[in-house]
Amino acid sequence: MAAQRRPEDRDEPGGAVEVLADLGEDELLDRILPLFAVSPVVLVPAGDDAALLAATDSVLATTDAMVRGRDWLEAWSSAQDVGAKAVAQNVADIAAMGGVPTGLLVTLVADPRTPVAWVEEFSRGLAAAAGDAGVAVVGGDLSSAPEGTLVVSVTALGDLEGRDPVLRSGARVGDLVAVSGSLGRSAAGLLLLEQGREEEAPELVAAHRRPRPAYEQGPLAALAGASAMLDLSDGLVRDGRRVARASGVQLALTGEALAGDVRALVGAVGPERARDCVLTGGEEHSLLACFPADRAVPEGWRVLGEVRTGAGLTLDGQHLRGGGWDHFGSGREDDDPS
Amino acid sequence: MAAQRRPEDRDEPGGAVEVLADLGEDELLDRILPLFAVSPVVLVPAGDDAALLAATDSVLATTDAMVRGRDWLEAWSSAQDVGAKAVAQNVADIAAMGGVPTGLLVTLVADPRTPVAWVEEFSRGLAAAAGDAGVAVVGGDLSSAPEGTLVVSVTALGDLEGRDPVLRSGARVGDLVAVSGSLGRSAAGLLLLEQGREEEAPELVAAHRRPRPAYEQGPLAALAGASAMLDLSDGLVRDGRRVARASGVQLALTGEALAGDVRALVGAVGPERARDCVLTGGEEHSLLACFPADRAVPEGWRVLGEVRTGAGLTLDGQHLRGGGWDHFGSGREDDDPS
Numbered sequence: 299m300a301a302q303r304r305p306e307d308r309d310e311p312g313g314a315v316e317v318l319a320d321l322g323e324d325e326l327l328d329r330i331l332p333l334f335a336v337s338p339v340v341l342v343p344a345g346d347d348a349a350l351l352a353a354t355d356s357v358l359a360t361t362d363a364m365v366r367g368r369d370w371l372e373a374w375s376s377a378q379d380v381g382a383k384a385v386a387q388n389v390a391d392i393a394a395m396g397g398v399p400t401g402l403l404v405t406l407v408a409d410p411r412t413p414v415a416w417v418e419e420f421s422r423g424l425a426a427a428a429g430d431a432g433v434a435v436v437g438g439d440l441s442s443a444p445e446g447t448l449v450v451s452v453t454a455l456g457d458l459e460g461r462d463p464v465l466r467s468g469a470r471v472g473d474l475v476a477v478s479g480s481l482g483r484s485a486a487g488l489l490l491l492e493q494g495r496e497e498e499a500p501e502l503v504a505a506h507r508r509p510r511p512a513y514e515q516g517p518l519a520a521l522a523g524a525s526a527m528l529d530l531s532d533g534l535v536r537d538g539r540r541v542a543r544a545s546g547v548q549l550a551l552t553g554e555a556l557a558g559d560v561r562a563l564v565g566a567v568g569p570e571r572a573r574d575c576v577l578t579g580g581e582e583h584s585l586l587a588c589f590p591a592d593r594a595v596p597e598g599w600r601v602l603g604e605v606r607t608g609a610g611l612t613l614d615g616q617h618l619r620g621g622g623w624d625h626f627g628s629g630r631e632d633d634d635p636s
Numbered sequence: 637m638a639a640q641r642r643p644e645d646r647d648e649p650g651g652a653v654e655v656l657a658d659l660g661e662d663e664l665l666d667r668i669l670p671l672f673a674v675s676p677v678v679l680v681p682a683g684d685d686a687a688l689l690a691a692t693d694s695v696l697a698t699t700d701a702m703v704r705g706r707d708w709l710e711a712w713s714s715a716q717d718v719g720a721k722a723v724a725q726n727v728a729d730i731a732a733m734g735g736v737p738t739g740l741l742v743t744l745v746a747d748p749r750t751p752v753a754w755v756e757e758f759s760r761g762l763a764a765a766a767g768d769a770g771v772a773v774v775g776g777d778l779s780s781a782p783e784g785t786l787v788v789s790v791t792a793l794g795d796l797e798g799r800d801p802v803l804r805s806g807a808r809v810g811d812l813v814a815v816s817g818s819l820g821r822s823a824a825g826l827l828l829l830e831q832g833r834e835e836e837a838p839e840l841v842a843a844h845r846r847p848r849p850a851y852e853q854g855p856l857a858a859l860a861g862a863s864a865m866l867d868l869s870d871g872l873v874r875d876g877r878r879v880a881r882a883s884g885v886q887l888a889l890t891g892e893a894l895a896g897d898v899r900a901l902v903g904a905v906g907p908e909r910a911r912d913c914v915l916t917g918g919e920e921h922s923l924l925a926c927f928p929a930d931r932a933v934p935e936g937w938r939v940l941g942e943v944r945t946g947a948g949l950t951l952d953g954q955h956l957r958g959g960g961w962d963h964f965g966s967g968r969e970d971d972d973p974s
Contacts, residue, residue: 341694341801342733346733346801346803346805347698347730347804347866348698348732348733348792349696349697350733351694353691353695354691354693356689356690356691357688357793358688359688359793360741360775361775361776361789361791363777363779363789365780365781365782368780368781394685395688397686403697403699405699405701405789407703407745407787407789436697437697438699439699439700439789441701441707443703443706444703444782444784444785447781447782447785449779449789451699451777453699453741454686455793456686463679463684463688465680466684467684527685528684528685
């Protein structure tokens with residue numbers, strides 16, 4: 299089933315684009331593996347049947363896939379952006395449990411006509427983001443795919459270093475609700491890309507292309523006694539409702555607490571869209587947590603409201619259902635009405 | 637980007653085929669998650685940002701993807717077969733390090749027009765194989781993909797329970813080379829499928845469709861002092877040469893030791909093909925290990941030869957290079973000539 303090189307691959311004037319079908323799997327690995335840093339927790343690196351990582355007494359594990367055309371568009375995100383984002387969304391999940399990332403496994407399923415340069419740039423973006431998060435790439439897989447397909451699947455492993463995990467279900471009435479990091483910036487950046495206005499606020503577009511959540515706040519929140527936590531991947535309302543549902547409580551937010559977030563986006567996308575981005579914008583990956591009211595909310599977090607009896611998420615007392623992202627598209631909401 | 641249902645999806649006489657686009661992601665999860673068994677090592681199951689698994693003091697991690705059209709053909713493998721095989725090839729990698737599997741993360745990237753029934757059957761096959769291997773599904777991801785694409789990506793985690801990992805690099809001159817399980821049966825089964833002769837030896841076809849390596853022999857081999865081990869995913873010659881290269885030795889096998897394996901396949905595929913299947917047939921996932929000669933090779937293993945000074949793999953003194961599988965198809969061999 300060796301993929302054949304076709305004449306139309308030679309689509310650059312004056313020369314051929316080197317594509318994956320031109321290389322052996324191991325030749326490709328020889329090019330990209332040196333990009334990845336090592337880490338002291340890696341006891342056996344990639345290259346054997348499995349990698350071996352040190353673990354305190356348990357291991358966190360999460361996985362997220364990205365598909366070209368659905369999770370990114372070639373015209374809007376560079377290969378480096380895709381690599382960086384694949385790291386960010388997985389490491390944010392580890393942080394949201396109160397853990398530190400210890401290893402990444404990266405699978406690339408690609409049309410054999412994918413340029414080798416794309417894979418190299420993807421690996422550079424991935425390696426830089428992994429290095430920034432202090433995590434090593436310890437394994438992966440390369441597979442060829444049908445024409446036009448490009449899929450990146452990342453698994454992140456993490457360690458709680460003896461801390462208890464911070465679940466979505468631990469929020470208690472009276473807790474404060476707080477966020478670490480921005481709200482709505484990724485969605486606003488996406489909107490600008492859709493409108494061809496990316497030059498008007500490049501910092502928002504960058505937040506969409508290459509989010510850098512404050513991972514380090516996850517373990518700090520756990521140490522500060524956070525009762526519940528998650529990362530905001532599908533929007534404040536939808537993800538907030540997940541915490542509410544898992545904990546059997548209501549998250550009561552105030553418009554005043556969000557006013558600054560909205561204001562920061564109004565210039566770029568207008569007042570109505572700014573509010574939507576803050577409330578329902580996905581892929582922000584900031585951490586949302588609840589903290590017992592008798593303990594100080596740690597530095598780097600700002601209070602958005604409080605936990606009350608009831609259900610769902612309210613803004614100044616009004617229930618919000620929020621939109622969100624549904625991967626197979628029936629539009630059915632995944633959180634129960636409340 | 638909600639996928640639209642198209643009229644041509646209604647391609648069954650008298651009724652519509654329910655496809656992924658008809659369901660919300662969470663509705664789909666509601667159907668398949670109950671299929672998966674729980675396990676005492678799972679401290680936090682799927683459903684939060686990350687799962688949490690107990691670990692002795694380290695964690696093994698490996699990942700393998702399967703792509704429809706490359707790793708399986710719809711006509712030859714049922715959805716249950718695909719689910720079972722995805723488990724087998726990953727758990728075999730954990731076993732080959734001397735570990736027991738503790739958790740699986742399963743990602744499905746699928747055309748929204750994929751029948752829901754396929755995903756349910758896939759999940760049943762996966763759940764049965766996972767249960768048989770004593771491992772829980774602790775996470776995953778569902779993504780929609782371009783038309784025609786169906787990708788399964790599995791990450792397996794494992795625990796050494798305090799044992800040292802058995803690497804590919806530990807073989808020492810004088811060790812015995814042994815295998816646990818069959819050789820060439822999966823490749824012979826594939827050959828029969830290719831020739832439309834699957835009814836002549838259904839047990840070989842079953843070995844191809846749904847391998848069941850003796851996972852439990854991995855930890856037992858480690859306890860018995862195995863110096864090196866891997867699972868045979870790319871053929872005896874190619875994988876044996878990997879051990880030789882990693883260990884800086886030669887694996888010297890004897891035709892006599894393999895005669896029974898060849899003989900068992902001659903009736904189905906003829907003498908020449910039988911030999912090829914035994915030497916180079918992939919996807920068998922039996923374990924190949926080296927044991928110090930002063931210790932007994934454990935029950936369930938049979939000796940194929942010995943470790944000598946030199947390089948590569950020999951059969952009755954003759955060097956074999958073997959073919960093998962290269963995912964991007966240049967045909968370049970990944971093991972150095974020796």
